[in-house]
Amino acid sequence: MFDHTGGWDAGLDDAQLSAVTHGDDPLVIMAGAGTGKTRTLTARVAALMERGVPADRILLLTFTRRAADDMLARAESLIGAVPGSRRPQGGTFHAVAHRHVAAHAASLGLSAGCTLLDPSDVADVLDLMRGAFGLSGTGARLPRSRTLAEAYSRCINTQRTVSEVLATDFPWCEPHLDAITGLFRAFTERKRAGSLIDFDDLLLFWRALLRHDVLATHLAGAYDHVLVDEYQDVNSIQVDIVRALRPDGRGLTVVGDDAQAIYGFRGSDSHHLGDLTGQWPSVTTVRLEQNFRSTEPILRLANVVRPTEASGSLALFTDRAGGARPRVCRCYDAPAEARAIADGILEAHQRGVPLRDQAVLVRAAHHSDLVEVELSVRRIPYRKFGGLRFLEAAHVKDFIAAARLLDNPSDEVAWFRLLRLHHGIGPARALAMVEALAPERGDALAAWPEAVATAPHAVRASLSATLDGLIGARTRASTGERAAAVLATLTPLVRERYVDHAVRLGDLDRLVGTAAEVDDLGLWLAELTLDPPLSTGDLAGPPHLDEDYVSISTIHSAKGLEWPIVHIPHVIDGAFPSDMALGSPTGLAEERRLFYVAVTRAKDELSLYSPLRLPHHRRARDDRHSYAPTSRFLDAAALAVMEVEEHMRPTVPVAAVAVAAGTVEVDVSALWN
DNA sequence: GGTAACTGGGTTTTT
DNA sequence: CCCAGTTACC
Numbered sequence: 001m002f003d004h005t006g007g008w009d010a011g012l013d014d015a016q017l018s019a020v021t022h023g024d025d026p027l028v029i030m031a032g033a034g035t036g037k038t039r040t041l042t043a044r045v046a047a048l049m050e051r052g053v054p055a056d057r058i059l060l061l062t063f064t065r066r067a068a069d070d071m072l073a074r075a076e077s078l079i080g081a082v083p084g085s086r087r088p089q090g091g092t093f094h095a096v097a098h099r100h101v102a103a104h105a106a107s108l109g110l111s112a113g114c115t116l117l118d119p120s121d122v123a124d125v126l127d128l129m130r131g132a133f134g135l136s137g138t139g140a141r142l143p144r145s146r147t148l149a150e151a152y153s154r155c156i157n158t159q160r161t162v163s164e165v166l167a168t169d170f171p172w173c174e175p176h177l178d179a180i181t182g183l184f185r186a187f188t189e190r191k192r193a194g195s196l197i198d199f200d201d202l203l204l205f206w207r208a209l210l211r212h213d214v215l216a217t218h219l220a221g222a223y224d225h226v227l228v229d230e231y232q233d234v235n236s237i238q239v240d241i242v243r244a245l246r247p248d249g250r251g252l253t254v255v256g257d258d259a260q261a262i263y264g265f266r267g268s269d270s271h272h273l274g275d276l277t278g279q280w281p282s283v284t285t286v287r288l289e290q291n292f293r294s295t296e297p298i299l300r301l302a303n304v305v306r307p308t309e310a311s312g313s314l315a316l317f318t319d320r321a322g323g324a325r326p327r328v329c330r331c332y333d334a335p336a337e338a339r340a341i342a343d344g345i346l347e348a349h350q351r352g353v354p355l356r357d358q359a360v361l362v363r364a365a366h367h368s369d370l371v372e373v374e375l376s377v378r379r380i381p382y383r384k385f386g387g388l389r390f391l392e393a394a395h396v397k398d399f400i401a402a403a404r405l406l407d408n409p410s411d412e413v414a415w416f417r418l419l420r421l422h423h424g425i426g427p428a429r430a431l432a433m434v435e436a437l438a439p440e441r442g443d444a445l446a447a448w449p450e451a452v453a454t455a456p457h458a459v460r461a462s463l464s465a466t467l468d469g470l471i472g473a474r475t476r477a478s479t480g481e482r483a484a485a486v487l488a489t490l491t492p493l494v495r496e497r498y499v500d501h502a503v504r505l506g507d508l509d510r511l512v513g514t515a516a517e518v519d520d521l522g523l524w525l526a527e528l529t530l531d532p533p534l535s536t537g538d539l540a541g542p543p544h545l546d547e548d549y550v551s552i553s554t555i556h557s558a559k560g561l562e563w564p565i566v567h568i569p570h571v572i573d574g575a576f577p578s579d580m581a582l583g584s585p586t587g588l589a590e591e592r593r594l595f596y597v598a599v600t601r602a603k604d605e606l607s608l609y610s611p612l613r614l615p616h617h618r619r620a621r622d623d624r625h626s627y628a629p630t631s632r633f634l635d636a637a638a639l640a641v642m643e644v645e646e647h648m649r650p651t652v653p654v655a656a657v658a659v660a661a662g663t664v665e666v667d668v669s670a671l672w673n
Numbered sequence: 674g675g676t677a678a679c680t681g682g683g684t685t686t687t688t
Numbered sequence: 689c690c691c692a693g694t695t696a697c698c
Contacts, residue, residue, distance in 0.1 A: 063688085094688045119687085144691080199688055265686065364685045366689095394690095424698095426676045456675095456698095530688070556686050578685055594686080 015288050016040045019253075020047050024225075025282040026249030028273070030257065032316045033302065033600035034293030034562065037255050041227060042071050044253060045088055046078035048225055059223045059245070060090035063230040065531045067560055068092065071229075089223070093238055094199055095530050097206035100219065101197070102523070107215070108205050113407035114195040115414070116526040120392065122198050123149040124413045128431065129186055133179040143173045143180070152184055156200040157235045157267025194410045199530075203237045210244035220245050230559070231256035231276070235267035249280040257314070259306050260597050262556060264590045291316045293562055295323030298599070298606050300641045305596050305633070307589060324643075326599075326606040328571070328634055331647040333613040338370035340647045341567050342378055344607060345550055348565055355381065359551040359563040361598050363576035367569055368552045375550065385553040391532035395494055395504040399511065400525060403486045406474050407522040418466070421493045424459040446471075466493070479524065480516030487512050555598045566602035569609045572631050588632075595633050608642075610634065 012020060016036055019029050020043045031037035041060075049055055062068040068090040075088065089096070098116065105112055117125065127145040130136045135143070143151070147170065155165050162181045166174050173180065191197065197205070210216050226245050228234070231254040234242070246252040254276060261270035277285050291299055299318050306316075331337040345358055360382075362368045368384070375382050391397070398421055401414035408414075412434050419430040437451050452463045469489025476482040487508050494508070495501045518524040551563065570576050576595070581587030599606065610631055634642075 065688095092688060202688085263687070266688080366684065392689095424676075428675055458698095554686065580685060590686095 012036075012040070012043060013290060015286055015290070016043070019286040019288070020044045022253075022284060022286070024250050025284060026246070026276075026280050027253045028277050028283060028285045029253070029255040029288060030273075030285060030314060031255055031288040032257055032291065032314045033260060033597070034291040035288035035316070036290075036292050037229075037257075037288060038067075038071060038074075038560065040288065041229060041253070041255055042074045043078065045071070045075040045227065049075070049088075053224050054086070055088045056086040057222065057224040058088040059096070059226045060088055061093055061096065061226065061228045061242075062090065063092065063233060063559070065092055065095060067229060068095075092530070093206075093234075093241070094202050095527075097202040097241075098526055098530060100209055101202055101205045102526075104209055104215065107212075108208070109192065110197065111195040111408070113522055114197055115404050115408045115411045115522075116202075116529050117191075117196050117198045117413070118391070118529045118532075119149055119153070119199065120146075120397070121413055122152070124416070125190065125196070126152070126183065126187060128412065128416060128434075129190065130183060132186070133183045135176060135179050135183060141172065143170070143176065147173070148180065148183070151180065152187065153198075153200055154267065155184070156204065157237065159236050159267075190412075194412060195408060196411065196413075203241065207237055207240050207244065210241060216244065220247070223251070225251045225253065227253040227255075229255050230260075232258045232261040232270040232273045233263045233268045234272055235269065236272070237267075239272050249282065259314070259593055260559070262559070262590060262594045262597060264586065287314060289314055289316055291318045293603050294318060294600065295320045295604055297323050297325040297641065298602050298604075301326045301606070301638060302596065302600050304637045304641060305592070305599050307592050307596065324605060325641060326602075326608065327643045327645055328608045328610060328639070329645045329647050331609055331611045332649060334370050334570075334611045336647050336649065337569055337609045337611045338374040340609060341371050341569060341607075342374040342380065344565075344567060345375075345380060346378065348605075349380075353565060355548045355550045357564040358567070359553060359558070359561075359565070359601065360567045360569065361553055361555050361558050361601060362569060363555060363578055363594065365554055367575060371569060372552065380550060381548065382550040382552050385551060385557045391528065393504075393507070395498060395508060396511065398494065399487065399490055399508050400528070402470065402490055403483065403521060403525060405470060406482065406486070407525075419463075421490075421497060422459050422462050422466070423496055424456055429455070462492070465489075478516075479518050479521045480512070482521055483512045483515035555594050558601055559597060562601050562603055564603045565605045565607075566598075567607050567609065568598050569611075571608045571610050571633055577632065592633070608634070612648075 013036075016039070019027065019040050022044075029037065029040065031040070045058060045060060048058060060068060060071060062071065072088055072090050091099075101108060101110070102114075105114060123145040126148045130145065130148070135148075151162070151165055151170050151173065154160075154169060155162055158165065162184060163174075163177055166177055166180065191201070210219055223245065226242065228242060233256075242252070242254075254273070256270075256273045258270035258273050261268060277283055294302065296318055299316055299320075303316060329337070329340050331340055341360060345355070348358060349355060360368055360371055365384075372382065372384070391400070398417060401411075401417040404411050404414045405418065415434050415437070416430050419425050419433060420427065425433075433451050433455065436454065437447060448467050449464070452460055452467065455463055466489055469485065473482050473485035473489060476485050490508070491505060494504055498504050515521065515524055553561075568576075573579075573582065577588060577591035581591045
């Protein structure tokens, strides 16, 4: 029998238990923030397995890889490791799609070595192609390649035409509608010709497989149960996929909270959650309303903040009476805000709250810039989640481009990037060489020596060396050796290109080290692209205190997580809510849901910060001394349940000066007290 | 003509 | 940090 110590039913309340023990009919769980939705979903997986559903016939679709791993591990520990049993299938929509697409590449007209493009790769491809459509050069105001990539993705994710998307989301690009439409069409062609797929294609291809006469039954029939987390964040393609997987709804479990829908910019629409309840007569809806996370004063603010248009009379309540009311700190400016946050973190640490129990949650990655400087100066270790990732660092992209060429020599963007790394080759020459080579027509790696001969004399030697290196790398047997050979090839180029090459080569060394454990280099690259490691801890001091560190995270990346103490800076109109969203009611509504997500991350203590002056703030552009003292988030109703504090003493940016002067060892905080 | 090196201005959120 | 624009070298 199964090991039942601490069984899945331990400590579940009635609502949770009814969800966990529900049968095979479609189940929708409306779960407010902090109501134990992860626990419930995990317990349900365990209960299904105990009921005899084979683990590998359960599919768990989550929003992040971390959530999937976490849940699968917890389900396994609940039910005990059953010898010989397989693990439930799980991952993000994109990761699971990639598995299916890779398995059926041939059916989809893709070569085995197809390349997965991340969004910046997409921008690079479009950049290479835009010239042919009159979208490059100076003069008229032309969309940048990132904008083009974003518009393309939005067309796919919202399933709208180019003209619709430009009209609503990118009106300043409308004069170029025809050119952009042509560019997108050609982009699709080029992806097909070069065996390139982007993130959106993964979903499209998976859906296509699920619509195929024969394959559909096979693929959907592989699962008895499909569980989807964070359903309020699915887009219409993902809805199609879920419907195709469970056509009659049997074996479908969905969890979500439409008050936490924060991915509208990516084509998500929380109405899909509500739609589902009317989809089949057999649907059961369970509401989880008891919050197990936050104290009562924090929850009171959460209920004030919770958007009123959100479905469901989902009224959260808690047993956790007592605790401090949330604070709002009105600060003189951003440096004062950073100082106040660092003070608060140190004060809590002295009371015995470890740093890992404290988080700074930001609307945009750069909102924590000054906080990071302040923490560095005071030698408080921190790690930053979200925002710039390791994979986006130039040298990592260089490495990945080179490695991709081993499997897919027709990857033009990779060639372009690799060529430009050589001193003496700029955009024009690289483009000419890539085009002359027409890599999509054959094995460009073998044909390359001829192209080297056309390059300027001074770079030929280094080009040949690179080529020899890659060809050599391709013959290596193990993945680890191949990755190491690619790095060896790249090393002189990285040394030449980047001043801080020592740090960068160190990064790459560690990256290559992880390649040793995988069987397939291409698969490893795809997984890396889908689930990029976090950025290297740059400014953060060495973790003296045994891996104890403050978390700094974007609110988007903080979804589903919790901390005893939470700080939220920049709660000011134009920063949070973002000025990008101030213009439209839908944009503003999403900001409010984001605010709700942020507030509900806190268990015991919550502090919001309103700097009254942001020097580089858009509203202050014309007048650097203008004030923006209002926040629509901090209205009368919110203030009524909070404490207001003042931190209005002007400060000089001593922290920045200290860092610049390299005197960070000095405890400058003493100067301020 | 193409490239590198430098300067100044700008930056939402993610799979 | 990334991008666009400028200038000076090959």
